Amino acid sequence: MIPDHSALSAGPAAILAPRPVYRRADLLRLLEPESIAIVGASSRAGSFGERTARNLARFAGRLHLVNPRYDRLGDQPCHSSIAALPEVPDMVVAATPMEACEGVVRDCVAAGVGALVLYAAGFAETGKPERVALQRRLVAMAREGGVRLVGPNCIGLADYARGAEISFVAIPRPPAPPTRPAIGIISQSGNLGFALAQAVESGTQVRRVLTCGNSGDVDVADFVAALSEDPGCSAIALLFEGMADPTRLIEAAEIAWRHDKPVIVHKLGTGAQGAEAAMSHTGSLAGSEVVYRAAFERAGMVPCENFEGLMELASFLGKAPPPRATGVAVVSTSGGAAIMAADRAEARGVELPQPGPQAQAVLAARVPEFGSARNPCDVTAQVLNDPGSLRDCLGALFEDAAYGAVVLPNGFAYDVATPRFRLMGELAARHGKPGCVVWTTQWLEGPGAREAEGEEHIALFRSMDRCMTAIAAWQARAARRQAGTIVRTRLAPAAAKDAAARLLDQATGPVLTEREAKAVLSAYGIPVVQEVLAEDAEAAMAAAEQAGYPVVLKVESPALPHKTEAGVIRLSLPDAKAVRAAFAEIMANAVRAAPGAPINGVLVQPMVPAGIEIVVGARLDPLFGPTVLVGLGGILVELLRDSVVALAPIGHDEAHAMLGRLKGAKLLSGFRNLPAVDLDQLAGIVQRVSELAADHGDRIAEIDVNPVICAGVRLVAVDGLIALRGAERPPHG
Incomplete structure (x- = not known):
């Protein structure tokens, strides 16, 4: 059984330090080698060295064999070392055990080899600290010496146009080399990458198969960037698992977009890691899968929902x-x-x-x-x-x-x-x-x-x-x-960033109270309902008289951001008697829901008439940074799960497009007796929240504006939550 642990490559051993993606010129000796040397060549049938040499029988360039145990293998000379070769090979394929890999890397660096493919497994994918350290050491050595390293734990690569079929597995082989620009397959998983390549048996035109295993140095982002500049590639079929820094993949996809090269991506591992720790409705909806999809869309990639359709979609977009x-x-x-x-x-x-x-x-x-x-x-x-x-x-x-x-x-x-x-x-x-x-x-x-x-x-x-x-x-x-190119014109006031920073400095805890959150939102021009904080029933009744009945009462406590679950909200209170009774009930429920927690009092707000309820939020994604979300809101937000996510900040047109993609978008254009919502104004709120999240991504973890009540041209946020980075998840009551 061939080990395939490339999904673990997104761990701490994936790369040593951030770097820009390699371009085609950087990988030319890997992608277009004129000479290849197999270290670990062997006469033993079935060995990785013997299988690799057999696969390379059609290679159009020069093939060298390296193994000190042999003078010849078949009709070819076999050399004792890389240094003993008659030329410096563009690429070395190491069909050696893990223990020999460090010496192979050292010899490649010393000789000036351009690229190295390491088959051996047992490195960082094991999770063992000493193996993680070994992989890091090999990658650091290769990078310093200018050797582009693919692997370790890599099944190999194939260039069908030149017969450079570099692998120890039985490679699917087209009946003839591609006669026109064709699909480039890129996969972290070697097994699945070459499974896709078997489409050649059905007549699909494939130019290259590129797999990268543990992605110690060269990874899928580098391959995407390189194939984007390859005239022999018509479209890129990408099977993607995960990366420590997926923004590099977005960088590569933007290169592909500039070259009008379709990148069709099927993402594996789509669980919503981290959603369980989310503080807000936004956090529970913006899991890793939807954020990845938002990132792919931002970069112009084409998501493919299922593995079985990946090659069909790539073939179509490559031809059409x-x-x-x-x-x-x-x-x-x-x-x-x-x-x-x-x-x-x-x-x-x-x-x-x-x-x-x-x-x-x-x-x-x-x-x-x-x-x-x-x-x-x-x-x-x-x-x-x-x-x-x-x-x-x-x-x-x-x-x-x-x-x-x-x-x-x-x-x-x-x-x-x-x-x-x-x-x-x-x-x-x-x-x-x-x-x-x-x-x-x-x-x-x-x-x-x-x-x-x-x-x-x-x-x-x-x-x-x-x-x-x-x-x-x-x-x-x-x-x-x-x-054409999306132009994003800022909508929030110029002074908003500094004003919000001062308000965040004054916050009384890691989760802002509703009043504090609304003040930050107001700084960005987001319309919020006005309120008065009342510390006792008499003050609440006075505030209600001033606001005008009916009114809403809500507790203010940093320990109770989710007020509905804790039973600390009362709506449509018609008179002073109802306000007095509601105040007592709310305070009692607050003490019961969060014993010993600070309770500042009760917020008194005018009751906003009914309308379409929308949630607008933002979240700091651990991989992609600030994201913005819009969806159908209110108490059913997590049940309906009708939401759209984008990377922040966004422009006005992008905000409009997000609203149009909601399943319930028709509600916004006038439904039964409800007036059509002012979509320009609502898109502006979404854009302003995205700008707030982007401006303060170093401080804000989550924003939840839920609901924004929309009725015609009247749009107002009646609740708000802002959680700062490092905040512990508060109790839900």
């Missing part, structure tokens, strides 16, 4: 030109498949508009009356007797300006399908639009599948849902590119 229209046409020989396409298109937000007059005339003339001469178009099984009808219908829909792509479900695997795919590929190339074949048959590798995948202008999907998801991602990516 920019969309010429947002509409998609579906042509099917099956009415059921046409309905399936319509269902999944609607679920994924893909438009299926009806054809224009010219295309409609062709469909009406060529589709039998028991078919469907519309979109989706059911040409029926009559195409078996009249193949020209499929050609004419496909041609008419490809030509129609309303459509940016055409989808063809394929229900049976048989040889007659291959000419259809060839026809579709020709039409796609002629019109500059991608064709999508959905392989609905369960004979997944049946006749026609390889031919469909091999077509340069056709993408093959084995799921209708994955097809429509891919089209939606393609359109969204193109829309973002067309929008």
Whole structure:
């Protein structure tokens, strides 16, 4: 069994110190070696050295063997050491035990080798302090000597164009080298990386497979940056587990964006670490998975929900030109498949508009009356007797300006399908639009599948849902590119940062009281409800008279930030008698919920009329820094879990986009008898909270503004929580 502990590489041994990502020029001797030496070459069948040499039989460069026990291996000379080689190799592959790796690194540095791949396991992934220290020592030595180190605990790499298939496993091998720019696969897990590479057996064009194991030096971020600048790479399929500093991956993804190189990422390990320790609703909603997704979106990466669809999505985005229209046409020989396409298109937000007059005339003339001469178009099984009808219908829909792509479900695997795919590929190339074949048959590798995948202008999907998801991602990516660079203009007042800093300095504890939190929010221009602190019932009644009935009473105690759970809030109090009774109940409940805790008194606030309740918050993510969140709020916030997260700060357009992505977004545009919410004003609140979080990321751990009550143009925050860094989680009552 091959050990694969690369998920542990995000621990303290991952890297020695922060650094910018390596670029293609930095990794050229690793990615484009002219010469490779195998240290630990062997004649023993099945040994890592023997397997590696066998895999490199097609290598276009010069291969050297190193092992002091042999003078020759087969028909090749074998050298006693790296120093004894006739040239300095660009790359060394160490097929040696862990104990020999330090000497190999030292010899590579001394000789001026460009890159080193370490297969051996048993380093930092074991968690043993001495092994962690050994890995750090090897990486430090390699970096200081200018040797780019891949691994340890690495299965290897493959460059199919040059036959540089560097691994000790049986590498999936395409029948021929790629003939056009193709997919680059990057994976921390060698096992899963080469599992993805087996797509070459089905006709998928793959240029490279790059795995990095423990990521001691070279990691996935470096590989992404390097492939972004590689003209032989059409798209990057990234299988990602974790990093000590994932902001480097975002740096690499931004390089890919500048080069218009799609990066399709499937994230493993999506548990919400740290959410259990969150103090606020914001913290419980903004777990690691959603923050990673927000970071990927910020950098222009395309998330892939499932491992099984990663290569399909990468192949499609690598082949497809920019969309010429947002509409998609579906042509099917099956009415059921046409309905399936319509269902999944609607679920994924893909438009299926009806054809224009010219295309409609062709469909009406060529589709039998028991078919469907519309979109989706059911040409029926009559195409078996009249193949020209499929050609004419496909041609008419490809030509129609309303459509940016055409989808063809394929229900049976048989040889007659291959000419259809060839026809579709020709039409796609002629019109500059991608064709999508959905392989609905369960004979997944049946006749026609390889031919469909091999077509340069056709993408093959084995799921209708994955097809429509891919089209939606393609359109969204193109829309973002067309929008250009995002310009973020600050909205909060210029003096807000300093004013808030002074208020934070004056805070009475690690969790600000509601009054203290609202003062900070007000400094950023966020509208908050006014209040008076009353220390006894008489003062509460006087404040209520001043505010005007009905009123709200809430306890003020730094130990009770979650007031609803503790029973220390009373709403819609109509008169002085009700205020007196509520004051007594609240104080008693507060003492019971937090015995011995300081209680400052009771806040008296005017009762804000009903409206849509929104939560706006922020949280300091341990990996990415300040994040901002917006969602449907109130007491059901964690039950509904309808929220969107972004890295802070954000601009006004980004805040608008976050609101539009809420499942309950329609509530904001006017629902039944509720007025439409002023979305500009609400987006401004979200933006201002993001600026507050970004300005004070060194001090603020969490912000929770819940709820913001929205009714037309009246938006007001009626509660607020700010927790400082280092604050212990307070009791919930």
